[in-house]
Amino acid sequence: MPDGQKPSAGAARIVDLLDLGAGHLSGAVDMPRREAARLLGEVLGLEEAQVYARSDEDVPAPAEVSYGQLIRRRADRVPMAYLVGRREFYGRRFEVDPRALVPRPETEHLVEATLECVGVGAGARVLDLGTGSGCIAITVALERPDASVVATDLSLGALAVAASNCRRHDVDGRVRLVRADLLSALRLQAFDVVVSNPPYIDIGEWHSLMPEVRDHEPPEALFAGDGLDFYRRLFGAGELFAAGQRLLVEIGKGQLDGVRELAERGGFEVEAVVLDLAAIARVVRLRRR
Ligand SMILES: C[S@@+](CC[C@H](N)C(=O)[O-])C[C@H]1O[C@@H](n2cnc3c(N)ncnc32)[C@H](O)[C@@H]1O
Numbered sequence: 269m270p271d272g273q274k275p276s277a278g279a280a281r282i283v284d285l286l287d288l289g290a291g292h293l294s295g296a297v298d299m300p301r302r303e304a305a306r307l308l309g310e311v312l313g314l315e316e317a318q319v320y321a322r323s324d325e326d327v328p329a330p331a332e333v334s335y336g337q338l339i340r341r342r343a344d345r346v347p348m349a350y351l352v353g354r355r356e357f358y359g360r361r362f363e364v365d366p367r368a369l370v371p372r373p374e375t376e377h378l379v380e381a382t383l384e385c386v387g388v389g390a391g392a393r394v395l396d397l398g399t400g401s402g403c404i405a406i407t408v409a410l411e412r413p414d415a416s417v418v419a420t421d422l423s424l425g426a427l428a429v430a431a432s433n434c435r436r437h438d439v440d441g442r443v444r445l446v447r448a449d450l451l452s453a454l455r456l457q458a459f460d461v462v463v464s465n466p467p468y469i470d471i472g473e474w475h476s477l478m479p480e481v482r483d484h485e486p487p488e489a490l491f492a493g494d495g496l497d498f499y500r501r502l503f504g505a506g507e508l509f510a511a512g513q514r515l516l517v518e519i520g521k522g523q524l525d526g527v528r529e530l531a532e533r534g535g536f537e538v539e540a541v542v543l544d545l546a547a548i549a550r551v552v553r554l555r556r557r
Contacts, residue, residue: 280332282308283323289339296343303348307338310352345479357403360410362433364401367425369489371403374544375465378518378551379407381542382463385514385553386412390460396420397450397464397502400489402430402443404463409439418459420448423488450501457510464502465518470495496526503534509556514539516553524549 289304305319311334349355349370357371386392396405396419405419421427427445434440469490492498519527542551
């Protein structure tokens with residue numbers, strides 16, 4: 269919509285569409301007006317603040333149609349990140365679609381802890397298990413330009429999203445994507461640091477999840493039996509790791525004791541536990557004895 273455009277008969281104004289959209293979203297999302305403004309901004313190519321500032325301007329008919337479609341999908345609890353096709357992670361933009369988990373802010377703690385292990389100028393070799401959108405692998409590659417990264421996933425769809433993000437961030441030559449079921453087909457000892465944000469939700473919690481997660485994110489990125497299945501397999505393969513090798517995992521609320529026990533049984537010692545901003549134990553740094 270060009271600057272200074274005069275309202276024309278029949279065309280809806282920004283403010284009217286905001287009211288309509290917010291009304292449609294109320295009851296479904298926490299901040300209906302803000303989300304409506306974000307979606308209207310998306311179709312008009314405007315920032316949220318510009319949407320408010322230009323509230324008297326007309327909206328072209330095709331944009332109004334696209335906006336209506338987005339509002340309906342958001343009312344169906346499709347995550348905002350899937351509607352706009354992106355999410356910020358560690359200060360960078362990652363493309364996302366329903367083939368990959370939406371990167372979460374708490375996973376930035378896992379990246380921080382990994383970067384501490386992957387020193388600057390060390391030429392470290394890093395393995396990211398279950399890469400999803402590629403957010404961990406790509407961030408490590410960008411923050412440690414001398415590191416080489418292998419990123420795996422079982423899902424071809426997730427690997428396609430990760431490949432697209434590798435191109436977007438220009439690391440497609442430095443992050444190698446491999447389709448693998450957990451540790452199969454990997455020579456683990458070739459890596460200095462192994463990192464994973466695996467599926468860790470107990471399938472029994474399905475009913476209590478937000479509809480955005482339960483109904484729209486890929487189940488293979490969420491659920492792991494009683495929540496600990498992935499860790500069980502990972503630590504159960506402890507003999508494949510070299511003595512002194514580092515492994516960092518993200519865990520869910522209340523899983524620290526269970527994860528610690530499995531890890532110790534698999535020959536790992538817990539070196540550090542990182543709490544997230546809600547004081548939940550979120551990252552465990554382990555070392556193979
Ligand atoms: C919780 S998501 C994490 C995605 C991404 N690393 C992140 O932090 O946003 C877990 C990922 O593990 C993948 N996955 C699940 N089971 C797997 C398996 N057996 N082997 C490899 N990857 C697996 C899923 O497809 C999903 O992309």
